[in-house]
Amino acid sequence: MARAKSGLDRRKFLSGAALAGAAGLAPRDGKTAPSQLEAAPQRPSALPPSAKLAAAEAGTPHAVPEGSGVPASDFMVDVIKSLDIAYVPCNPAQSFRGLHESLIDYGGNTKPEFITCTHEEASVAMAHGYFKIAGKPLLVMCHGTVGLQHAAMALYNAWCDRVPVIVIGGTDLNAATRPPGVPTFHSAQDIAALTRDFTKWDDQPISLPHFAQSFVRAYKLAMTPPHEPVLIALDTALQEEAVADRAKLSIPRYVPTAPPQGDGNAVREAARLLVNAERPVIVADKLARTRNGMMLLVELAEALQAPVIDQKGRMNFPNTHYLSQTAGGRALLAEADVIIGLELSDYWGTVNGYVDNGENGGVGLQESHIKPNAKLISISSVLLNTKANYQDFQRLQVVDVEMAGDAEATLPALVEAVKQALPDSRKAAIDVRGQALRKAWGEARERARQAAAYAWDARPISTARMSMEVYAQIKDLDWSSVGGDRQFSSWPTRLWPMDKHYHHIGGPGGYGIGYNAPAAVGAALANRDAGRFSVNFQPDGDLMFSPGVLWTAVHHRIPLLTVMHNNRGYHQEVMHVQRMANRRNRVASLGKDIGPVGTRIDNPAIDYAKLAGSFGMWSAGPIVDPKELAPVLKKAVEVVKAGEPALVDVVTQPR
């Protein structure tokens, strides 16, 4: 079942390549294949490049600097190094070749180290996942225009998820000197226009001092909440200039900006409402960036003995704590008299319901989930964003106390204000509330355990079974779950004991498919440096957007256990199309599949183990019998513990 990673014996590799080439020429009727010389085709399958094209691809667009001086891009490396950036996930391109060469030859390919990516979307998503573990941004370089177009969707995810990514887009600005043809196709007046709606800031420096200012400013803005991607459009010619006197150039010192906090009066008013509430509820989404953020939320919840509903945009609250009440969220909100939302992506959607049933003039049922007189409090840095086009700010929810500030940075003041405002007369009632929540926590855990037992032996394999088989193999390790689990009933965050800030990293932010696999590799890269074991449950549809990131994991020896949640479909869309067919009283056309036409990834089923194996990754599967999971996972865990990535393809229930 398992396929061991093939050894990289050069002699065998070369002979294998020759055999593969010969096999490609074998006629289908089984006759002896002619030799390659005899079988020379009358017309080549790929025409040689024209002189113009060859010059455009290989030509030197600008004169090599003459005389004394150092390459300008060496100075750019000095600027980048001043910010202690660890890696540069990147697909190489001509427009930043100067900086590329400086990074690896002048900069020694360390801090930052070049990470070869096969797609710019993967580069950005790797940086996205990396930040959510390491708390530090990565630099991504991409070709202006075409590379940035590839990167755009991943940048939108990072934008929606409030994650900083520092992007350099190469562009050859001088129309009078840049080569015609391909380099000009890949240049634009304003490459940043493409992503300006979902980046926090951009600039196009025209000198080296300008670059130094812009890069440090970009880093600073990206790292000030709300954290967001930023972009520097970098002229190809500027990189390739010679600097006569390097000593005259200086690099601005980076000083972290204190994060914005909620207004003091508003904090005290929030505390007053919370301590006097009979049924306060805390809801957290993209709150905790650090262990400290998680512990502050524990402190707030314990001071109030208030339940916490974790929307899991981050690892906000330990699910082992009795105030973790996510399972009873809707009922708690319905009874709440005060609700505080901490960095919620969608406050309206938190306190209102939407049912996609075609009612209400076809737009679906919309109804409030809370009491009409419930008081609402919000702390969110997203109010400080001022972009208008993309609608990631969601529907407007009117709240009673609203603070434009970073919730994690505001929590110390809020915790203190709550402790000060809490009268002794309230403490007995609050303790009683805590006792009831302790009982509810135990009951919810038991319900989740019971629910996991259903379909335990099913084929396709139940997602609960898959989750617990994996947990059994890693529970004694210092593990980190680096993929989302929303798509398979959230089993890990419901059943695995999670009490460390790296135990899960939330989801993509903008729900753009193609995030999960590269973000997991990026997070695993950060975990590798911290000595942790990374595991990713990987949706099949998501993987196929950027499967090349598996090769990146192998090439750079990034240890990561990938377990395929292979339901062989775009399952969200399966259900949407079925719903539309029913609403229109039509039988959904299935074609030759078991889901509506256009929604299945089947016939043929993709062999993900073979796919991973082709990249040199240890892989196994497809696993269809749940009894086979344990031994295969055990082997895979050993591979990852030895420092390599591994993939196990599990054919699963839909959710």
Next chain:
Amino acid sequence: MKICLALAALLLGQAPALAASAEHGKAAFIQHGCWQCHGTMGQGSIMTSGGKRLAPEPLPWETFSAFVRSSNRAMPAYSEKILPDDDLADIHAYLQSIPKPDVNGIPLLKP
């Protein structure tokens, strides 16, 4: 229709057996898309069925069939044109045939 039933049966590791209502119900459960939200054994999901299970111990037939025909919440109603009465009855029989698991007999789910 036949192709779909055969595929559904293949997925579940069973040959189509139209005479046996529970077995045919198993294939019909796939063919009519019930599995999409409820899982192939009616186990449900917090994401797609609000955590509600169809099996074991499904709703009584009258309640079950009335809900399927008239649901106006997240689950779309299935008219008889889309899901014939005979298939619906077989699906109910299939759900009735699913045994209840013993959670305490599963070592990986020990508290």
